[in-house]
Amino acid sequence: MSRTPALLVRGADLAGGGAGDVLVVDGTIRAVGTDAAADAPAGVQRLDADGLVLLPGLVDLHTHLREPGREDAETIETGSQAAAVGGFTAVLAMANTTPVTDSAEVAETVLDLGRRAGYVDVHPVGAVTKGLAGQELAELGLMARSRARVRVFSDDGRCVDDARLMRRALEYVKGFGGVVSQHAQDPRLADGTACCHEGELSGRLGLPGWPAVAEETVVARDVMLARHTGSRVHVAHVSTAGSVEVLRWAKAQGIAVTAEVTPHHLMLTEDELAGYDPTFKVNPPLRPAEDTRALREALADGTIDAVATDHAPHVRQDKEHAFADAAFGMLGLETALPVVSTVMVAEGLMTWADVARTMSATPARIAGLTDQGRGLTTGAPANLTLVDPTRSHTVDRALSRSLSRNNPWHGRRLTGAVHLTMLRGQVTAREGLVWGATS
């Protein structure tokens, strides 16, 4: 894996800002614009990108890589490969591993495995509470001061429902500019057996549901705790129109709250559940079309700050059960950009500049990453994603780099494809193939 010494990307649409060239030398963006070619050293490699869109490398705030503990479902290496194929140059790896990422030691292990794989920057998310048990705070400070520099903390999969603990976590992370990413779902309103959205459809299907209000009350409580503590809260995978209303209000008050939406909550509705296919069982659940519409509008107008995949690989034995018994979660890394391109850009709801903001710059800022999300600017690390905006393809779950196959997009036609991904000047994926498989 040798780094391209000098590369001139020619004629791409620069993140929606019009056509231009980008010169990469020694892993860094050396020049941007129509006269970038003038600075190119002799022997520079040229890449004709006419008709393609050049984005800053994508950053995923919410990925389940499963290592340590469930290397049969995903490893940091395979998940990193899927991320690179999907156009990502950095991912935040969720803490619900075995052991849980609730100590500096586990966080550093995840960091090191990510570096060894080398496809994307892997930043561990630290657990808020020890063992995700919701009883006592994990070693937040030790994780923050470790080599892994943990800044995002989450008990994802479980809500930090104890208001006193949530308050203390917010106060604690404020000291080092951290953020708590909350899986907002009141366990008292969301029964342990719930497996889909509570509404007319869940009644008809005979499946126990979660009401939207289980999410919305926690979002409302958390923005008030953020206001009280002056700390930052991030709402993971927002899924209801009511949560959007709370966020809109909180932002108007100047409260430090950010939020993410998943590609699946932007595109899929609860109607997918009609066939009882557990591929579509996910937490939070797919919601009615009114919610999907509200989420699209909120992402377009900035109420929701970022797109995050919630890539949640599961082995066949955990997923192929009756709907009520199957594991929650779906794949997302390789299809995130094509889904956003299809439902937001092709529909005229967002520009490519908006995609760069919601999938690179803003998630990097939320996670406190300093060498990601810096855009197409001279001096920034050459973390780049080249997209073919018009290429349509039918998703085939067999072609995934993930070890798992719980892919809700299988057989669907999406418009917009990742052509090439580059991490600090190194091509990590091209046309769906990772670098080792390219030549």
Ligand SMILES: NC(=O)N[C@@H](CC(=O)O)C(=O)O
């Ligand atoms: N998103 C999911 O449906 N599943 C997540 C955990 C979670 O967030 O519930 C997982 O780890 O599989």
Ligand SMILES: [Zn+2]
């Ligand atoms: Zn979650």
Ligand SMILES: [Zn+2]
């Ligand atoms: Zn998750």
